[in-house]
Amino acid sequence: DVKVTQSSRYLVKRTGEKVFLECVQDMDHENMFWYRQDPGLGLRLIYFSYDVKMKEKGDIPEGYSVSREKKERFSLILESASTNQTSMYLCASSLGQYSPLHFGNGTRLTVT
Amino acid sequence: GENVEQHPSTLSVQEGDSAVIKCTYSDSASNYFPWYKQELGKGPQLIIDIRSNVGEKKDQRIAVTLNKTAKHFSLHITETQPEDSAVYFCAATTNAGGTSYGKLTFGQGTILTVHP
Numbered sequence: 001d002v003k004v005t006q007s008s009r010y011l012v013k014r015t016g017e018k019v020f021l022e023c024v025q026d027m028d029h030e031n032m033f034w035y036r037q038d039p040g041l042g043l044r045l046i047y048f049s050y051d052v053k054m055k056e057k058g059d060i061p062e063g064y065s066v067s068r069e070k071k072e073r074f075s076l077i078l079e080s081a082s083t084n085q086t087s088m089y090l091c092a093s094s095l096g097q098y099s100p101l102h103f104g105n106g107t108r109l110t111v112t
Numbered sequence: 113g114e115n116v117e118q119h120p121s122t123l124s125v126q127e128g129d130s131a132v133i134k135c136t137y138s139d140s141a142s143n144y145f146p147w148y149k150q151e152l153g154k155g156p157q158l159i160i161d162i163r164s165n166v167g168e169k170k171d172q173r174i175a176v177t178l179n180k181t182a183k184h185f186s187l188h189i190t191e192t193q194p195e196d197s198a199v200y201f202c203a204a205t206t207n208a209g210g211t212s213y214g215k216l217t218f219g220q221g222t223i224l225t226v227h228p
Binding site: 048098105 | 113116118121144148153154155156157158161201205215216217218220
């Protein structure tokens with residue numbers, strides 16, 4: 001069974017801090033994604049990667065960057081955290097275009 | 113880009129009743145429509161999907177219908193049970209320039225509550 005593991009369940013950071021959210025998948029999937037989930041807005045795509053060292057902007061990339069140095073690991077970076085980045089962050093991986101997204105259980109980030 | 117609208121935002125039914133969630137999409141090139149269920153404290157999980165060359169698909173108590181002309185698709189759950197209570201998301205994707213990855217656009221989500 002595919003497992004997508006997000007390193008933290010809950011995080012509390014201060015405004016201006018640099019924040020790293022880590023995600024690891026164990027199924028050798030090519031594609032990895034970072035979504036942000038907010039009530040009433042659904043899941044919005046921040047960044048995705050279809051190969052090692054490759055990245056593409058999603059719908060809301062502002063204020064975020066990503067890193068994919070190894071196939072199994074995809075990191076989301078908040079260069080300078082702001083209160084409007086308080087949210088649930090979901091990582092996902094998939095094998096291909098019509099393959100299911102496999103999500104982690106999410107990281108709830110609070111920026112104070 | 114693609115825009116997906118989902119209704120209703122909340123849905124409350126009695127156990128045994130049917131539940132219907134509807135979504136509309138804007139990009140006529142969208143060709144893949146999955147539905148995800150998110151239980152409390154977990155990430156979303158795929159429950160059923162449909163491609164644009166099919167009008168309806170069933171899997172036990174759940175079914176999805178697609179109307180390409182009207183650009184809308186729906187999730188139908190029959191004989192609902194308390195364990196069906198969750199947040200449901202629809203999504204749509206296009207073949208992004210023939211690449212091997214698809215960029216899903218999700219709806220806003222529906223909180224389904226099934227009362228025993």
